[in-house]
Amino acid sequence: MKVSIIAIGDELLIGQVIxxxxxxxxxxxxxxxxxxxxxxxxxxxxxxxxxxxxxxxQLSDVVLTTGGLGPTKDDITKLTMCDIxxxxxxxxxxxxxxxxxxxxxxxxxxxxxxxxxxxxxxxCRVIQNRVGTAPIMWFERDGGKKVLVSMPGVPxxxxxxxxxxxLPMLLDRFPSKEVVLHTNTIVAGMTExxxxxxxxxxxxxxxxxxxxxxxxxxxxxRLRLDAHGTDRDKxxxxxxxxxxxxxxxxxxxxxSTGDRTIGEITLDTFRxxxxxxxxxxxxxxxxxxHTITAIPGSSEYFKGSVVAYSNEVKRNLLEVxxxxxxxxxxxxxxxxxxxxxxxxxxxxxDCAIATSGIAGxxxxxxxxxxGTVCIAVKTPKxxxxxxxxxxxxxxxxxxxxxxxxxxxxxxxxxQDR
Amino acid sequence: MKVSIIAIGDELLIGQVIxxxxxxxxxxxxxxxxxxxxxxxxxxxxxxxxxxxxxxxQLSDVVLTTGGLGPTKDDITKLTMCDIxxxxxxxxxxxxxxxxxxxxxxxxxxxxxxxxxxxxxxxCRVIQNRVGTAPIMWFERDGGKKVLVSMPGVPxxxxxxxxxxxLPMLLDRFPSKEVVLHTNTIVAGMTExxxxxxxxxxxxxxxxxxxxxxxxxxxxxRLRLDAHGTDRDKxxxxxxxxxxxxxxxxxxxxxSTGDRTIGEITLDTFRxxxxxxxxxxxxxxxxxxHTITAIPGSSEYFKGSVVAYSNEVKRNLLEVxxxxxxxxxxxxxxxxxxxxxxxxxxxxxDCAIATSGIAGxxxxxxxxxxGTVCIAVKTPKxxxxxxxxxxxxxxxxxxxxxxxxxxxxxxxxxQDR
Numbered sequence: 001m002k003v004s005i006i007a008i009g010d011e012l013l014i015g016q017v018i019x020x021x022x023x024x025x026x027x028x029x030x031x032x033x034x035x036x037x038x039x040x041x042x043x044x045x046x047x048x049x050x051x052x053x054x055x056x057x058q059l060s061d062v063v064l065t066t067g068g069l070g071p072t073k074d075d076i077t078k079l080t081m082c083d084i085x086x087x088x089x090x091x092x093x094x095x096x097x098x099x100x101x102x103x104x105x106x107x108x109x110x111x112x113x114x115x116x117x118x119x120x121x122x123x124c125r126v127i128q129n130r131v132g133t134a135p136i137m138w139f140e141r142d143g144g145k146k147v148l149v150s151m152p153g154v155p156x157x158x159x160x161x162x163x164x165x166x167l168p169m170l171l172d173r174f175p176s177k178e179v180v181l182h183t184n185t186i187v188a189g190m191t192e193x194x195x196x197x198x199x200x201x202x203x204x205x206x207x208x209x210x211x212x213x214x215x216x217x218x219x220x221x222r223l224r225l226d227a228h229g230t231d232r233d234k235x236x237x238x239x240x241x242x243x244x245x246x247x248x249x250x251x252x253x254x255x256s257t258g259d260r261t262i263g264e265i266t267l268d269t270f271r272x273x274x275x276x277x278x279x280x281x282x283x284x285x286x287x288x289x290h291t292i293t294a295i296p297g298s299s300e301y302f303k304g305s306v307v308a309y310s311n312e313v314k315r316n317l318l319e320v321x322x323x324x325x326x327x328x329x330x331x332x333x334x335x336x337x338x339x340x341x342x343x344x345x346x347x348x349x350d351c352a353i354a355t356s357g358i359a360g361x362x363x364x365x366x367x368x369x370x371g372t373v374c375i376a377v378k379t380p381k382x383x384x385x386x387x388x389x390x391x392x393x394x395x396x397x398x399x400x401x402x403x404x405x406x407x408x409x410x411x412x413x414x415q416d417r
Numbered sequence: 418m419k420v421s422i423i424a425i426g427d428e429l430l431i432g433q434v435i436x437x438x439x440x441x442x443x444x445x446x447x448x449x450x451x452x453x454x455x456x457x458x459x460x461x462x463x464x465x466x467x468x469x470x471x472x473x474x475q476l477s478d479v480v481l482t483t484g485g486l487g488p489t490k491d492d493i494t495k496l497t498m499c500d501i502x503x504x505x506x507x508x509x510x511x512x513x514x515x516x517x518x519x520x521x522x523x524x525x526x527x528x529x530x531x532x533x534x535x536x537x538x539x540x541c542r543v544i545q546n547r548v549g550t551a552p553i554m555w556f557e558r559d560g561g562k563k564v565l566v567s568m569p570g571v572p573x574x575x576x577x578x579x580x581x582x583x584l585p586m587l588l589d590r591f592p593s594k595e596v597v598l599h600t601n602t603i604v605a606g607m608t609e610x611x612x613x614x615x616x617x618x619x620x621x622x623x624x625x626x627x628x629x630x631x632x633x634x635x636x637x638x639r640l641r642l643d644a645h646g647t648d649r650d651k652x653x654x655x656x657x658x659x660x661x662x663x664x665x666x667x668x669x670x671x672x673s674t675g676d677r678t679i680g681e682i683t684l685d686t687f688r689x690x691x692x693x694x695x696x697x698x699x700x701x702x703x704x705x706x707h708t709i710t711a712i713p714g715s716s717e718y719f720k721g722s723v724v725a726y727s728n729e730v731k732r733n734l735l736e737v738x739x740x741x742x743x744x745x746x747x748x749x750x751x752x753x754x755x756x757x758x759x760x761x762x763x764x765x766x767d768c769a770i771a772t773s774g775i776a777g778x779x780x781x782x783x784x785x786x787x788g789t790v791c792i793a794v795k796t797p798k799x800x801x802x803x804x805x806x807x808x809x810x811x812x813x814x815x816x817x818x819x820x821x822x823x824x825x826x827x828x829x830x831x832q833d834r
Contacts, residue, residue: 015443026432285710286703293702305724
């Protein structure tokens with residue numbers, strides 16, 4: 001089954017908010033063999049909404065909209081849906097109860113604007129929103145052959161309510177025979193072109209059910225192999241065979257064989273090895289610790305971090321020697337190494353990652369342009385240091401240094417075995 | 418001038434990558450009075466690309482596409498554009514030089530797939546991509562009255578090349594008389610409905626040129642006031658008058674009067690006060706430090722952080738007393754307070770923020786469900802502690818605790834004055 005999504009909101013078109021709901025919906029429907037045909041991002045404007053709904057129904061039998069359901073004047077999705085699907089706006093007592101409950105749980109009182117959230121078109125079936133005040137509305141046309149569901153724009157509300165209410169209802173209404181299987185392989189230490197050349201003979205021999213996509217990220221490449229069809233067993237054997245060939249060709253460069261983030265791969269590795277980790281961060285400013293601790297379970301191996309933004313902190317908490325700072329400067333492999341050793345000692349961890357660099361846009365010194373980052377990693381057996389020059393903005397330098405630090409550590413642990 | 422954007426890529430539709438390019442383009446064109454009409458997100462599929470281009474040209478004279486220009490088999494944008502705009506695919510020597518230069522700067526050798534990036538439709542004018550290997554292609558139709566520019570999907574390439582090459586060329590081709598002015602006001606400590614009710618009398622009296630949008634974020638609300646028209650002076654006076662009324666109504670709840678992130682507001686405040694800051698983070702795991710250090714200039718006031726994920730680190734580096742941990746547990750206001758005082762002492766900072774909580778999904782204990790976070794803030798004059806219960810996933814709890822900690826500190830500094 002194919003789905004069209006319409007994301008509604010002026011804030012999306014002026015670039016103040018990014019539409020993350022469409023991706024969330026796509027990830028939830030994928031395992032059921034459902035796919036997103038297209039996404040339209042449009043303004044809070046009745047004409048645009050009408051036009052988008054028309055276009056969406058030309059492509060898909062299921063249309064999902066997000067956004068434009070807030071209590072304020074700029075939100076007009078609900079009224080426009082009433083125009084499109086007919087009926088009139090009327091207060092729905094069950095919805096009012098639901099709104100009261102949500103508001104009550106937040107410890108705030110119900111005002112008139114929030115109460116108006118319970119006024120809905122008579123042409124819709126309301127799906128009560130357990131986690132927000134905007135009702136979710138299920139509309140039908142062509143005798144129920146086509147369905148439009150209007151959901152809120154607030155990401156966590158859509159994520160939760162789509163999973164627990166909307167998706168089950170859709171699967172019930174449109175039982176599907178399509179099957180889509182995926183596998184992921186995460187590769188480090190090769191460029192996208194190098195991977196493509198290595199895999200060309202395999203890709204050229206793919207049957208029509210298989211499709212390989214390259215998703216390059218800083219410092220790593222995610223390969224996604226899809227199989228589309230109706231015969232699950234056949235697809236599974238096709239995908240298994242192709243995956244095994246791909247992994248043979250890229251052996252030594254494979255960091256993970258699941259759809260795992262770098263934080264998750266680090267968790268998997270440390271769980272397997274039973275080691276502990278600490279970080280000492282200057283230019284990454286806590287982002288390595290954040291990347292690690294964003295993953296549930298990280299407290300099993302991650303003990304902590306010292307973000308040493310000033311030299312004083314490098315000296316006092318990490319025991320970096322004043323003469324090393326004076327001779328080589330804070331941005332040096334020598335200082336990064338002492339930071340890694342210092343944090344492992346201060347926090348009693350088996351392993352450590354340390355960064356010191358110039359994230360920019362200011363701060364460049366002679367011989368050390370913006371983007372220069374020194375990274376040190378310590379494992380129980382070895383220490384490694386490197387100096388890298390990352391292009392781009394402050395954000396990018398921080399992200400790259402974070403990913404590279406984690407990859408360096410993972411590769412060092414692999415070599416220790 | 419209105420622009421339509423087409424974001425091309427299977428990875429966008431299955432939710433593995435989020436389209437951030439459209440928002441970037443919107444933010445760059447906004448100050449010139451240009452607006453995004455709509456965004457279409459579509460698959461790497463020739464039929465879909467053709468259909469999207471047709472639809473986009475129905476709405477807009479300028480169409481921008483991003484993505485699908487990589488060197489691998491799944492990228493077919495370039496060939497499809499050649500079908501749509503005519504001509505044939507031919508190696509462009511100037512583009513080959515540019516590709517060689519980019520590849521050389523990255524210290525990797527040119528392989529055949531990368532060299533193929535220089536094969537472009539003869540119907541386009543190539544804009545050399547200084548920061549990547551995918552050429553940017555400028556196509557025209559209807560005697561130059563309509564323009565399509567095909568750009569890469571890699572966010573930093575599009576951000577940089579759109580700013581320095583594509584946008585200037587577009588502004589030159591389509592000189593504009595439209596003016597759009599914005600102001601932003603960031604409000605904390607009120608719900609969206611409370612703000613809407615407070616501002617209703619002002620909004621009701623708005624002239625047609627003005628539009629107020631509410632952008633609620635966890636713990637704060639961003640109000641964006643837009644003025645659209647052609648007479649810049651008139652718009653400026655309309656927007657000044659309305660802004661001043663809005664700010665009078667919300668006085669005491671206004672955190673910033675610019676479009677500033679919470680990290681930027683913190684920088685502004687500490688710059689003004691000449692104070693220094695440190696953080697001691699347990700459940701936020703370095704995210705407060707990361708939020709602060711993501712902003713250029715943060716090294717002026719931010720000295721560092723101790724991410725104390727284990728109790729051992731809380732005791733050894735932050736001097737949290739063992740008996741406090743035993744009596745009240747790590748997740749307690751008492752421990753958060755000692756962490757704040759401990760980090761201010763260890764790092765010699767004037768101010769501190771400390772967090773200790775249960776980000777989930779595991780870790781709940783009796784009386785302390787997932788989402789419980791104790792926050793302490795220390796200023797030169799006062800200390801404040803609070804216990805909050807945040808709903809939602811691990812990410813949300815970490816984000817909310819980060820924002821609340823920073824807002825608590827900013828409000829405490831305001832009260833100190």
